[in-house]
Amino acid sequence: MNGSRHLKRILKISRICLILLILASCLGQHVTGTNQRSLVVRTALMEPEAMVYARAFENRTGIKVEVVRQSTGVMLSFLKFERDNAFDTTIDVLFGGPADAYVIGAREGLFEKYMSPERANIARDHMDSDGYWSGVYLGSIGFAVNPKRLRALGLSTPTCWKDLLSPELRGEISMANPVSSGTGYTILATLAQMMGKDQAIEYLLALDSNILDYTRSGAMPGKLVGLGQIAVGILFSHDVLAFRQQGYDIDLVFPKEGTGFEIGGIAIVKGTKKLDEAKRFVDFMLSAEGQNLYAAMGEFRLPTNRLAAIPLGAVPFSKINVIEYDVTWAAVHKDDLLEEWISATGAAGGE
Amino acid sequence: MNRRFRFPIYLKISSAIFLVILVVVSGMSYVALKRTAHEYKQQVKETGSLIAGMIADYSIEPVIMDNYSSLRPVLTDILASNEDIVLIEVLDEEGVPRVDAVWQGNDRTKESPDDLIGKVVEVTSPIIAYSRTWGHVRVVCSLNRFHEAIASARLSILGIAVVSCGLGLLMASVLSKAILTPIRNLVDHARLLSKGDLDTPINVPSSDEIGFLAITLEGMRVGLRQFLSSVARRAMSFEGDLHLFGFPAVLSLTRTGRRTGGLVLEKSGEVGVVYFQDGEVVDAAFQDKSGKNALYEFFKWREGVFKFSPSLAPTRTTINTDWPELILEGARQVNDIAIFKHVIHSPDLVPLSSRWNDRIGGLLDPNDTLEHLLDDEEKEILSYVDGIRSIREISRLKDKDVYEIYPHIYRLVAVGLVQVDEYESSQGLGKDLDLDGDRQAGHAIDSGKIIQFPMHRVGDVGR
Numbered sequence: 001m002n003g004s005r006h007l008k009r010i011l012k013i014s015r016i017c018l019i020l021l022i023l024a025s026c027l028g029q030h031v032t033g034t035n036q037r038s039l040v041v042r043t044a045l046m047e048p049e050a051m052v053y054a055r056a057f058e059n060r061t062g063i064k065v066e067v068v069r070q071s072t073g074v075m076l077s078f079l080k081f082e083r084d085n086a087f088d089t090t091i092d093v094l095f096g097g098p099a100d101a102y103v104i105g106a107r108e109g110l111f112e113k114y115m116s117p118e119r120a121n122i123a124r125d126h127m128d129s130d131g132y133w134s135g136v137y138l139g140s141i142g143f144a145v146n147p148k149r150l151r152a153l154g155l156s157t158p159t160c161w162k163d164l165l166s167p168e169l170r171g172e173i174s175m176a177n178p179v180s181s182g183t184g185y186t187i188l189a190t191l192a193q194m195m196g197k198d199q200a201i202e203y204l205l206a207l208d209s210n211i212l213d214y215t216r217s218g219a220m221p222g223k224l225v226g227l228g229q230i231a232v233g234i235l236f237s238h239d240v241l242a243f244r245q246q247g248y249d250i251d252l253v254f255p256k257e258g259t260g261f262e263i264g265g266i267a268i269v270k271g272t273k274k275l276d277e278a279k280r281f282v283d284f285m286l287s288a289e290g291q292n293l294y295a296a297m298g299e300f301r302l303p304t305n306r307l308a309a310i311p312l313g314a315v316p317f318s319k320i321n322v323i324e325y326d327v328t329w330a331a332v333h334k335d336d337l338l339e340e341w342i343s344a345t346g347a348a349g350g351e
Numbered sequence: 352m353n354r355r356f357r358f359p360i361y362l363k364i365s366s367a368i369f370l371v372i373l374v375v376v377s378g379m380s381y382v383a384l385k386r387t388a389h390e391y392k393q394q395v396k397e398t399g400s401l402i403a404g405m406i407a408d409y410s411i412e413p414v415i416m417d418n419y420s421s422l423r424p425v426l427t428d429i430l431a432s433n434e435d436i437v438l439i440e441v442l443d444e445e446g447v448p449r450v451d452a453v454w455q456g457n458d459r460t461k462e463s464p465d466d467l468i469g470k471v472v473e474v475t476s477p478i479i480a481y482s483r484t485w486g487h488v489r490v491v492c493s494l495n496r497f498h499e500a501i502a503s504a505r506l507s508i509l510g511i512a513v514v515s516c517g518l519g520l521l522m523a524s525v526l527s528k529a530i531l532t533p534i535r536n537l538v539d540h541a542r543l544l545s546k547g548d549l550d551t552p553i554n555v556p557s558s559d560e561i562g563f564l565a566i567t568l569e570g571m572r573v574g575l576r577q578f579l580s581s582v583a584r585r586a587m588s589f590e591g592d593l594h595l596f597g598f599p600a601v602l603s604l605t606r607t608g609r610r611t612g613g614l615v616l617e618k619s620g621e622v623g624v625v626y627f628q629d630g631e632v633v634d635a636a637f638q639d640k641s642g643k644n645a646l647y648e649f650f651k652w653r654e655g656v657f658k659f660s661p662s663l664a665p666t667r668t669t670i671n672t673d674w675p676e677l678i679l680e681g682a683r684q685v686n687d688i689a690i691f692k693h694v695i696h697s698p699d700l701v702p703l704s705s706r707w708n709d710r711i712g713g714l715l716d717p718n719d720t721l722e723h724l725l726d727d728e729e730k731e732i733l734s735y736v737d738g739i740r741s742i743r744e745i746s747r748l749k750d751k752d753v754y755e756i757y758p759h760i761y762r763l764v765a766v767g768l769v770q771v772d773e774y775e776s777s778q779g780l781g782k783d784l785d786l787d788g789d790r791q792a793g794h795a796i797d798s799g800k801i802i803q804f805p806m807h808r809v810g811d812v813g814r
């Protein structure tokens with residue numbers, strides 16, 4: 001009862017957000033001019049990072065790219081909204097963010113099928129066999145901890161999921177909201193796959209009392225840890241490493257019980273008027289050349305292209321306890337899991 | 352007549368009132384507009400602050416995470432939903448704009464921020480999270496729409512003021528015309544009245560106070576006309592009692608008026624007429640007598656009434672004798688002490704010689720010309736008249752009974768060589784009447800003296 005009311009509330013909020021975004025996009029399109037407009041890429045990656053790839057692609061191809069950062073959940077809802085209301089799409093490519101959203105998008109028929117030649121160098125598990133989406137990077141969930149803050153609190157570094165339930169960490173933990181953020185949902189789906197759905201919800205309910213904030217963006221908890229606002233953040237390990245690279249006092253910890261991971265997806269939006277340009281962007285990001293940028297730019301994403309270099313300092317899956325994360329299962333159970341999580345924690349999300 | 356255009360008082364008053372109204376309305380409108388402008392500016396500022404605050408709240412994560420691009424669609428959308436906002440900027444903690452300034456209509460070239468000074472309200476809201484300020488949201492709201500509305504309101508007020516002033520002046524002129532025309536008519540009539548025209552009826556068709564005034568003035572005109580005509584009538588045909596005046600005095604009065612007409616005399620049902628032509632006796636008729644014989648009969652009347660009628664014009668001339676001679680002759684016919692006593696009320700009266708009395712005027716020449724008409728006795732009596740001796744004293748000097756002197760004095764009085772005090776007072780009244788003769792006959796009616804003339808007293812006596 002309570003849960004469905006919450007879900008309705010979330011859907012309502014999401015709908016309002018989507019209407020706003022649609023209007024904004026329509027205006028944006030009008031402003032840009034349909035003929036002259038750039039290739040519009042919506043990305044779940046942090047903007048500064050995504051901009052690097054976009055500029056590199058521009059330099060290589062001469063195709064202008066407009067990057068707009070958006071959380072994965074919001075991107076998907078937005079595409080559905082456009083499709084359901086028969087709007088011409090204002091987005092050409094979805095880039096980054098956990099693949100469960102891409103699985104759902106493919107099922108909803110939101111994507112253009114594209115068998116990029118670069119897929120030959122990508123593991124079958126890391127892409128859609130029908131060609132609706134492909135994996136561009138891999139990343140595992142980890143804990144970002146601020147050793148200084150932990151010391152100040154007189155706490156030792158948490159090494160497992162259970163440690164996070166310690167009452168001393170009340171108000172010291174942050175994670176992304178599973179409703180809006182792909183990162184948040186990957187954490188939820190990981191725990192559900194590890195512990196079973198009910199125990200995972202139970203665990204998250206217990207964790208909820210220690211959570212300071214459910215952020216919209218997946219990487220945000222890392223920054224808060226880096227700034228010393230909180231002691232622990234749950235997020236993708238490559239984002240933690242990126243913050244450490246930027247100089248923040250931050251450590252990366254992988255939970256002993258095991259952790260889930262994401263396949264960062266890429267897909268072409270169905271109905272795009274820039275299909276060729278979109279295909280070229282997908283090719284570029286699937287290519288070893290594109291994915292080599294991770295290492296070149298000091299990012300710690302693991303490339304899906306087996307020819308691409310693994311960034312120095314990145315943690316390969318072989319070195320950590322990574323569970324057999326089922327992207328399809330995560331996609332299928334997304335609504336149920338979210339509803340249960342919302343009803344358990346009383347939190348709502350969305351932009 | 353002054354030909355210069357005169358500004359009617361009503362037009363002046365209404366112009367002044369409309370000017371005052373115009374000034375008051377304009378002033379009030381100005382104040383109201385000024386206050387509205389202030390309120391509106393405040394409202395825009397509040398709205399801007401609210402929006403900036405909302406954006407600031409929403410911007411926390413994107414700003415912290417440097418994901419400014421995700422703000423742009425939202426800002427664009429907010430801009431589209433509110434025409435008054437011309438610019439939204441999100442600045443980082445160093446004040447550097449991080450989202451390209453989002454402009455209304457994306458028209459960045461049209462107006463630079465410097466051009467907008469004075470036309471906009473600018474508000475900023477800090478982006479605060481985790482006890483730290485991460486940046487600012489700057490919202491610039493245009494006052495253009497408001498200024499346009501104010502300008503149009505100002506124009507409307509001006510238009511209304513001009514139209515109402517025009518209408519007001521038109522109304523005032525119509526009103527003043529409606530009021531002034533009857534007043535001017537009244538003034539014209541009053542002017543005619545003052546010039547003596549009592550024949551033009553005062554007809555001012557108006558149902559208000561002016562009309563009432565006109566009716567009153569018309570009543571005055573009619574009353575004045577009636578009064579004057581009765582006065583004129585009486586002046587033209589004087590009447591009276593012989594007992595009071597004595598026949599020679601009545602003749603004299605008629606003569607001094609240089610009148611033409613008939614002096615009708617009546618005594619106990621007997622009627623006679625003396626005809627005058629320009630003040631000279633030309634004819635007389637009584638019973639079967641005519642001419643001097645008829646005239647002399649009237650001298651003998653002790654009583655009777657007279658009335659002068661201008662309509663009885665003489666038709667013949669039977670008497671050609673000069674006036675003094677005629678009167679003296681007539682007076683000599685009288686031998687009735689009662690008649691003498693009508694003129695000489697007392698033997699103690701002091702007779703005066705007309706020679707020394709200017710009031711007799713030029714009627715009689717006080718030189719010897721008249722005296723040759725007198726007989727010796729009359730001449731002698733006249734020589735005793737010195738303005739000091741009474742009739743009684745004169746009789747003593749003559750060593751005669753006083754009643755023997757009476758006929759002579761009577762004759763001298765009748766011919767105008769002598770007057771007695773009391774007779775003089777009668778003469779004095781006659782002299783007032785005589786003033787008519789000094790003036791032109793037509794204007795005599797207008798004279799104030801006529802109105803004061805105690806004819807009604809004479810008339811009352813005669814009735």
